[in-house]
Amino acid sequence: MDRMTMIPDNIYGPSIHFEQVSLEQGSQTLLDNISCQFEAGQWHAVLGPNGGGKSTLLKTLLGLTPHQGKVAIQWPGTIQGKGRIGYLPQQIPFDSSLPISVRDYLLMSLSTRPVWFKRKLPRPAMEALEHIHLINKLDRKIGDLSGGERQRLMLSTALLQDPSLLILDEPMTGLDKAGQQDALSLLTQFHQAGGTIIMVEHDWALVHQYCQNVFWIDKQMKIKQSSEAFFHAKAAQNIQLAQQLTGIV
Amino acid sequence: MDAVYNQFNDWVNQGWLPDMFAYEFLINAMLASLMIGPLLGLLGTLVVVKRLAFLSEAVGHSVLTGVSIGILLGEPIESPLISLFTFSIFFALLLQWIKGRSTIPYDALIGVFLSFALALGAALLLYVAKHVNAHLIEQVMFGSILVAGVSDLFMLVIICSIVAFLSVRYGNHAYLVAISPDVAHSQRVNTRLHDYGFVVLIALITVASVKIIGAVLVGALLLIPAASARLVAQNLKQLLILSVFFSSTASVFGVLIPMYGEWPVSAGPAITLFACGWFLVCLMVRQFRGPVTA
Numbered sequence: 144m145d146r147m148t149m150i151p152d153n154i155y156g157p158s159i160h161f162e163q164v165s166l167e168q169g170s171q172t173l174l175d176n177i178s179c180q181f182e183a184g185q186w187h188a189v190l191g192p193n194g195g196g197k198s199t200l201l202k203t204l205l206g207l208t209p210h211q212g213k214v215a216i217q218w219p220g221t222i223q224g225k226g227r228i229g230y231l232p233q234q235i236p237f238d239s240s241l242p243i244s245v246r247d248y249l250l251m252s253l254s255t256r257p258v259w260f261k262r263k264l265p266r267p268a269m270e271a272l273e274h275i276h277l278i279n280k281l282d283r284k285i286g287d288l289s290g291g292e293r294q295r296l297m298l299s300t301a302l303l304q305d306p307s308l309l310i311l312d313e314p315m316t317g318l319d320k321a322g323q324q325d326a327l328s329l330l331t332q333f334h335q336a337g338g339t340i341i342m343v344e345h346d347w348a349l350v351h352q353y354c355q356n357v358f359w360i361d362k363q364m365k366i367k368q369s370s371e372a373f374f375h376a377k378a379a380q381n382i383q384l385a386q387q388l389t390g391i392v
Numbered sequence: 393m394d395a396v397y398n399q400f401n402d403w404v405n406q407g408w409l410p411d412m413f414a415y416e417f418l419i420n421a422m423l424a425s426l427m428i429g430p431l432l433g434l435l436g437t438l439v440v441v442k443r444l445a446f447l448s449e450a451v452g453h454s455v456l457t458g459v460s461i462g463i464l465l466g467e468p469i470e471s472p473l474i475s476l477f478t479f480s481i482f483f484a485l486l487l488q489w490i491k492g493r494s495t496i497p498y499d500a501l502i503g504v505f506l507s508f509a510l511a512l513g514a515a516l517l518l519y520v521a522k523h524v525n526a527h528l529i530e531q532v533m534f535g536s537i538l539v540a541g542v543s544d545l546f547m548l549v550i551i552c553s554i555v556a557f558l559s560v561r562y563g564n565h566a567y568l569v570a571i572s573p574d575v576a577h578s579q580r581v582n583t584r585l586h587d588y589g590f591v592v593l594i595a596l597i598t599v600a601s602v603k604i605i606g607a608v609l610v611g612a613l614l615l616i617p618a619a620s621a622r623l624v625a626q627n628l629k630q631l632l633i634l635s636v637f638f639s640s641t642a643s644v645f646g647v648l649i650p651m652y653g654e655w656p657v658s659a660g661p662a663i664t665l666f667a668c669g670w671f672l673v674c675l676m677v678r679q680f681r682g683p684v685t686a
Contacts, residue, residue, distance in 0.1 A: 169495065205578050230578035241441060242625035243571065250564065251628075252579065257563040259629040284626060304579060 149267035149303055150332050155219040156307050156339030157226055158183040159204060161366075164212035166203060173199045174210065177366050179358060183219070186330070186340040188350040191360035197343040198233050200360065201310050204341070205230060218307070226308065229301030231294075233312035233343070239286030245272070245296060246281050252300050271299040275325060290317035298326055302333065309333060311342040315349065327353065393542050396423075412651050420545060421537035421604060421659065425643035427548040428601045431555055432610075433639030435597055436618030437631050438590060441570040445619075446499060447487070447591065449611035450506035451598045454483040456513025456607050458599070459532050463520045469528060470539060473547075476599045483509065484591035492584070513607075535606030535660035537647050544603055551600050555593065566590070567628065604647070606660035613639060616667040623674040624681075642666035 159181040166174040174196050181187050189197050202208050204216075205228070218226035249268050250258045264272075264281075272278045275295040277288075285293060294317045301309060309330070315323050331353070334340055344350055350357060359367045397416050403409040412418055439448055458479035462472020487505050491498055517529055531539060559566075568576040569586040577583045594614070601610050621634035646663025649655075655662075 202574070205574070207574055207577055227580070228578045230575055232572075232574050238441075238443070238571070241571065242622060242627055242631050243567075244627040247567075247628040251568045252575075255561075255564060257560055258567065259563075259632050260560075262629070282627065300575075310578070 149271050150329070150336055151305075152336055154307050154333065154336040154338040155226075156184045156337055157216045157218045158339070159308075159341070160213070160215045160217065161200075161204075162213040162215075164203060164210055164214055166199060166208055166210040173208075174203065176212070177360075178212075179366050179368060181339065181341055182356065183217075183339055184334075184337045185355045186334045186353055187342065187356045187358065188354040189341065189343045189358045189360065190345070190347070190350065195360040197360055198312050200366075201312055201341065201343060205310060216308070227304050227306045229304045229306035229309045231297050231301045231309075231311045231314050233316075239284075239293075241284075241286065243285055244282050245277060245285060245288070248285055248296065249300060249303070253303055268299075268303055271303055274329070275299050291319055291322045294318055295322055295326065298329065302329060307338055309338060309340045309342075311340065313343050313345070315344065315346060323349075393545075410652060412648075417538050417540070418647075418651060420540040420542070421647045422644065423545055424540045424548055424604050425647045425659075425663075426640065427545075427552050428597075428604060428613075429640030429643035430636045431548075431552060431597050432601060432613045432643075433617045433636035434555065434559060434632065435593060436614045436616075436639065437621070437628075437635050438566060438570055439594075439614050440618040440622055441567065442590075444498075444502070445611070445615045446502040446506060448594055448598065448614040450487070450502050450509055451480060451484050451591070451594050452602070452607050452609075452611040453506055453509040453513060454480050454595075455598060455602045455610075456517055456532060457483075457509055458513075459607075460513060460516030460520050463524060464516070469524050471541070471543070473599075476602070477596070480595040480599050481592055484595040485588065488588055488591045492587075530658070531606070532602070533606050533608045533660075534658040535602070535604050535609065535663075537604065537651065537659045539603050544600075548600050551596055555597070558589070558593070562586070562589075604643075604659050605663055606658065609660040609664045612664045613642065613667055616664070616671050617642065620667070620671040620674040623671075623678045638667060638670040642670060 161177050161179050164174055164177045165172070177200070189200060191197050199208065203210050204214055206214075216226070246262065246264060247258050249264055250261060253265060253268060254261055269278070272281060275298075277292060277296060280288065280292070285296070288296065294314070298311070298314055301311070314326060314330075318326060327349075330340060342354070356368070361367070397419060400409065400413045400419050404411060404414045439445060455476060458476040459472055461479055462475030463469055465475060467473070467475055483505070487501065491501055494501070517532070521529055565576065565581045566586055568579070569581060569583045573583045598610050601613070605613055617638035618631070618635040620638050621631050625631040625634055642663050645666045647659050650657045650659070650662045
């Protein structure tokens, strides 16, 4: 796979520290006294059962949810305070029937000049569209794209932010094999350049192949790290496989 | 403004314009509608993208209360601007503040505020109606082309300038916040400031438009042109251009045509009916075009 020029050769990814982070919504506990550390420049995976708090953890990191405890992103000295984050949410975040084209979405994410004045995309964006095979659908409404195409667009938009930290909530959802390979090649290039990736993912094999560090959040909203997390992930996948084979749920 | 009135008089005398343009109030109303139309059309696109049609209705109804409070406090009956602006902006900010601190669905919260504003406004208006001409109530609710003065035009010029600056400087971020606040937040866009700014702008534009369109129908002009444009637009630029075009033409036609035809129709209902006409046209175009396929 060709190297993408939109991803620089050297990226200085931050480390992230959670200290006794708790989050409650009404009477429901979404995160329970979580402490963990995501090392700089590594590719981290967060796994766990549905409703375990994986997406909530990412949203807490982004500052989208009020919480107790401390969440600190430590940017390297060279980009102190200027570090950028690329975020891919779990669900495509807007009403797909809106008349918003691929070009519109990229322009409003990348340019400060109003969409209705400036219609020409910067070169890195064109290159990214070429890479994800959406160059011919530039003026197509996002609602008319397939789920996989939208996912690739969102991932590219996140990467085009010139980020040092990527926060990805199930980035492989809706992607076919070829789409997954495209996405993984981009993420690998980003990681090799030094960027930090935190990714919620269910595919254990993919996690095993690409990630250095694995976290597991269980139904009790507790977090476990690395080898113990691998054991849980593997066990969960085996249980799921056994359920599929035997039909027992 | 005298130069403008004289120019229109010259055109009337030369036979280029109908006689009705000899009236200053009509020129004022037309100039006001030329500013109100683009303003409402532009902001309406955000209302539609954010799915906040009810918000503009609620803020529109808060104007009833603002007018009543102004009259009770002794402001000029024709133009209780201080109370109008103060109450409407306070109302919009309070709504946004509670939204950020409760888990109540936003549409339900807006519904409560809308009912409260309407009930309080109606109660106070009926009370102040004892002290003022009852015709005022009709003006406030449905608008009138008779009441737009030079000070109103001046206020509209200022609001147009503010909106033009904000839309050029922060337009892209405003749309990103509207369609995807989480992604916008991750890009270090101050989504909370955008949300507060949006409701304040809605309040400002509502108050500025209320004399022509009326409190009951100003929300309609924030919604209908943009909703019409959404039916046929293929991208954001088309959405904006069509929404501004529909809103502007509806405003100007709604002011001029009833006057020209000597129809006993207030400006607000006429403008809204013209906007509904655009909606019907867009609906037919959409039907004719058929469902869009991938």
